[in-house]
Amino acid sequence: MEIWLVILSSIFVSLLVHLLVRRRNSSSLPLPPDPNFFPFIGTIHWLRQGLGGLNSYLHSVHHRLGPIITLRITSRPAIFVANHSLAHQALILNGAVFADRPPAAPISKIITSNQHNISSGSYGPTWRLLRRNLTSEILHPSRVRSYSHARRWVLEILFDRFRKHGSEEPMVLVDHLHYAMFALLVLMCFGDKLDEKQIKEVEFVQRRLILSLARFNILNLWPKLTKLIMWKRWEEFYQVRREQEEVLLPLIRARKKMVQERKKKLGEEEEEYVQSYVDTLLDLELPEEEKRKLNEDEIVSLCSEFLNGGTDTTATALQWIMANLVKSPEIQERLHEEVKGVEGEEAPPYLKAVVLEGLRRHPPGHFVLPHSVTEDTVLGGYKVPKKGTINFMVAEIGRDPEVWKEPMEFKPERFMGEEVDITGSRGIKMMPFGAGRRICPGIGLAMLHLEYYVANMVKEFEWKEVPEHQVDLTEKLEFTVVMKHPLKARAVPRT
Numbered sequence: 001m002e003i004w005l006v007i008l009s010s011i012f013v014s015l016l017v018h019l020l021v022r023r024r025n026s027s028s029l030p031l032p033p034d035p036n037f038f039p040f041i042g043t044i045h046w047l048r049q050g051l052g053g054l055n056s057y058l059h060s061v062h063h064r065l066g067p068i069i070t071l072r073i074t075s076r077p078a079i080f081v082a083n084h085s086l087a088h089q090a091l092i093l094n095g096a097v098f099a100d101r102p103p104a105a106p107i108s109k110i111i112t113s114n115q116h117n118i119s120s121g122s123y124g125p126t127w128r129l130l131r132r133n134l135t136s137e138i139l140h141p142s143r144v145r146s147y148s149h150a151r152r153w154v155l156e157i158l159f160d161r162f163r164k165h166g167s168e169e170p171m172v173l174v175d176h177l178h179y180a181m182f183a184l185l186v187l188m189c190f191g192d193k194l195d196e197k198q199i200k201e202v203e204f205v206q207r208r209l210i211l212s213l214a215r216f217n218i219l220n221l222w223p224k225l226t227k228l229i230m231w232k233r234w235e236e237f238y239q240v241r242r243e244q245e246e247v248l249l250p251l252i253r254a255r256k257k258m259v260q261e262r263k264k265k266l267g268e269e270e271e272e273y274v275q276s277y278v279d280t281l282l283d284l285e286l287p288e289e290e291k292r293k294l295n296e297d298e299i300v301s302l303c304s305e306f307l308n309g310g311t312d313t314t315a316t317a318l319q320w321i322m323a324n325l326v327k328s329p330e331i332q333e334r335l336h337e338e339v340k341g342v343e344g345e346e347a348p349p350y351l352k353a354v355v356l357e358g359l360r361r362h363p364p365g366h367f368v369l370p371h372s373v374t375e376d377t378v379l380g381g382y383k384v385p386k387k388g389t390i391n392f393m394v395a396e397i398g399r400d401p402e403v404w405k406e407p408m409e410f411k412p413e414r415f416m417g418e419e420v421d422i423t424g425s426r427g428i429k430m431m432p433f434g435a436g437r438r439i440c441p442g443i444g445l446a447m448l449h450l451e452y453y454v455a456n457m458v459k460e461f462e463w464k465e466v467p468e469h470q471v472d473l474t475e476k477l478e479f480t481v482v483m484k485h486p487l488k489a490r491a492v493p494r495t
């Protein structure tokens with residue numbers, strides 16, 4: 001009874017808002033078409049199927065209404081763009097206007113210390129400072145080269161695990177990939193080679209946070225109400241965040257102490273020192289807040305963003321690529337022929353093609369993070385309002401049959417002899433890292449990690465399918481879009 005009352009009053013209120021907004025916009029351009037005359041009704045349909053239902057719902061709506069549509073999920077219109085040329089117009093040709101982020105929902109506000117991180121920060125001086133710090137101090141190619149010992153160290157850990165597991169039994173590869181990517185990024189973030197127990201603790205708190213976000217999302221809907229009727233879930237959320245702080249803060253403080261002691265000893269003989277992400281954050285001064293330094297809460301959020309941004313995405317992409325190599329032994333063999341004689345970290349052409357095809361066919365994120373515009377603007381003949389949210393559909397764009405022949409097939413050959421600009425600046429054909437001013441700053445590091453680990457895993461082992469665990473490419477939405485049935489294959493050492 002009460003549920004019906006809530007649904008009816010929501011429909012009534014949204015109808016009213018819908019009509020009012022229509023009237024206000026009638027003198028200017030319309031918003032992109034909305035599939036539902038009664039806002040929320042269509043959305044209830046896919047909400048019932050969970051977020052995974054959104055993809056197929058959007059696919060059918062785009063098919064009916066064209067490449068740019070509006071959905072009303074909350075009071076802000078959410079616009080979805082599924083076309084490469086519109087994405088280019090917005091993100092590259094009109095980049096500054098489309099570079100903002102919408103205000104964070106209550107849960108994200110807490111996780112991001114009030115949007116004081118890169119991915120959720122508004123387009124302005126603080127975002128610019130934080131992003132420039134990451135790209136120039138940690139992700140600059142020369143700095144990335146200086147972490148080559150870490151890549152090798154993690155490769156040895158991986159191979160050790162594969163050998164211990166043995167070649168007879170199939171293994172779930174993604175668990176090892178997650179651990180490996182965490183070991184690598186934890187080192188870049190906190191400096192020292194931590195021991196396995198510490199790395200596992202970091203991996204545990206970080207993965208628990210991102211995997212439980214879907215469960216906590218409901219708290220965003222009406223925080224004042226959910227704090228009353230769902231207080232237990234709020235408590236659970238605060239507990240997850242507290243436990244994250246309990247693991248990350250001691251690592252941050254230890255690094256701070258080390259940096260201070262190093263400053264005191266300046267001039268004396270230097271021990272070997274590789275700069276970590278935390279070191280770079282300690283000295284930053286926020287330009288919009290009387291040059292104050294970052295507090296511990298903000299440093300935790302930035303480290304958390306760095307760890308999650310670079311681990312789950314890369315491990316997911318690695319798993320999809322390896323799954324396709326197991327499924328197509330002839331592609332794996334061609335790749336092995338190419339990489340077996342290659343030393344060093346420069347990727348040969350077929351390896352590059354395999355990685356690009358993996359990112360096109362299975363982008364870890366099916367959408368870029370939500371964007372918003374700095375002023376009312378126009379896209380595809382429709383109005384994009386300042387307070388709206390605009391989403392770019394990465395998977396739809398990379399699988400567009402108008403652009404890609406047989407888009408659902410895994411064919412690295414399509415990239416051979418053809419230069420594809422993955423940043424999209426000269427035209428977008430695929431955009432697994434986004435495009436324009438908010439493009440993933442980790443793009444160079446991610447490509448290096450993908451090429452390096454795919455090449456070495458194939459060089460050292462032959463990956464074989466097991467009849468009881470045939471490769472199944474069905475997708476499932478977690479933090480990224482992962483394999484619903486994780487890859488289980490045998491790793492046979494090559495002699």
Ligand code: HEM
Pocket residue numbers: 118119120131305306309310311313314317363364365367368369370432433434435437438439440441442443445446
């Ligand atoms: C295969 C690996 C990766 C993929 C597919 C990926 C993908 C993306 C995408 C789609 C975005 C959103 C772009 C937008 O909103 O327009 C993004 C943003 C971001 N990524 Fe990545 N990423 C990867 C690896 C990394 C790595 C290694 C790091 C850092 C170490 C990183 C850090 C970030 C950050 C900080 C942002 C926010 C940028 C901003 O808002 O200005 N990512 N990434």
